[in-house]
Amino acid sequence: MIKLNLIAFYILTIFSSTAFAHTLPSPEKLEDLINNRPSSIKVYEPHMSKAMHPIEVEYVGFPAEVVLSKVFGPAWGSVDGDYEFRALDGYASRVSPSLIKKYHPYLVFQRKDGRAFKVENVHQHQKDISLGPYYLVWDNAKHKELLQEGSYGWPYQINEIVISHTIPEALVPNKKDKDAFIKEIKLTQKYCLTCHQLNGLGGSKYPNDLSESAKKMGESEFIEWVTSPDKVKENSTMPAINKRLPEKERHEIALEIYHYLMAF
Numbered sequence: 001m002i003k004l005n006l007i008a009f010y011i012l013t014i015f016s017s018t019a020f021a022h023t024l025p026s027p028e029k030l031e032d033l034i035n036n037r038p039s040s041i042k043v044y045e046p047h048m049s050k051a052m053h054p055i056e057v058e059y060v061g062f063p064a065e066v067v068l069s070k071v072f073g074p075a076w077g078s079v080d081g082d083y084e085f086r087a088l089d090g091y092a093s094r095v096s097p098s099l100i101k102k103y104h105p106y107l108v109f110q111r112k113d114g115r116a117f118k119v120e121n122v123h124q125h126q127k128d129i130s131l132g133p134y135y136l137v138w139d140n141a142k143h144k145e146l147l148q149e150g151s152y153g154w155p156y157q158i159n160e161i162v163i164s165h166t167i168p169e170a171l172v173p174n175k176k177d178k179d180a181f182i183k184e185i186k187l188t189q190k191y192c193l194t195c196h197q198l199n200g201l202g203g204s205k206y207p208n209d210l211s212e213s214a215k216k217m218g219e220s221e222f223i224e225w226v227t228s229p230d231k232v233k234e235n236s237t238m239p240a241i242n243k244r245l246p247e248k249e250r251h252e253i254a255l256e257i258y259h260y261l262m263a264f
């Protein structure tokens, strides 16, 4: 069985090596493939925790580095780009190889206590969300600075990993100077392009073109929407820009993203 899986994997790798996209196999097949037993990691579950009310969950899975090194090869850590973790619901989260090497996240597939592999997303008013097939989790119990990030970088329902250029040309407005927009591009990728699109790039959870949508709003309307969507629309499933950051910083991020989108 193990041999067959390996052969199938190598055939798949040969055929897909130019695409840089890999669909993840089931946990049993992945275990054979990476020749590594699953282990557990205890985290503060950022989708369910509130700042004053942390909730601990222990998950079972594999170190992401071991999976990436098997899937993308031993040079996985020096690729020119980010790893984009793509989810069944169209969400796409970018993570740089350096962050993975620094914090050693896990790709998990079940809870240690045997309870359903689901979360309640308190910040997006959604209950009973399935986390499988894979969920990227970070050791925010050990690395306290990760708590501030909330659930950014914790994509669930992951089924595919893709290598994607860090700053794609399509995200530079109207052939302007790329260097002048790097900060804004990174902010927009992190906070918005996980769900939305810009010039055809980004997630497909809500695949409208952000620049077109933003141009229909005025500056203050836009800022109110992205800093507190649930004040504008009751039970909106769009998350506010990281509420763990100070209000002033959230406002500045919103403004920078707005001006960037207007430059298209």
Ligand code: HEC
Residues within 6 Å of the ligand: 191, 192, 193, 194, 195, 196, 205, 206, 208, 210, 213, 214, 226, 229, 233, 235, 236, 237, 238, 239, 241, 257
């Ligand atoms: C987790 C997914 C997600 C993220 C991240 C997200 N949005 Fe949204 N956004 C939505 C959803 C879903 C809607 C539809 C409104 C609703 O259902 O509440 C929406 C609606 C919008 C709209 C109105 C679109 C229309 O219908 O014309 C704009 C503009 C928008 N988002 C901008 C942003 C910006 C800017 C960011 C980053 C700061 C962002 N969104 C981050 C999911 C997301």
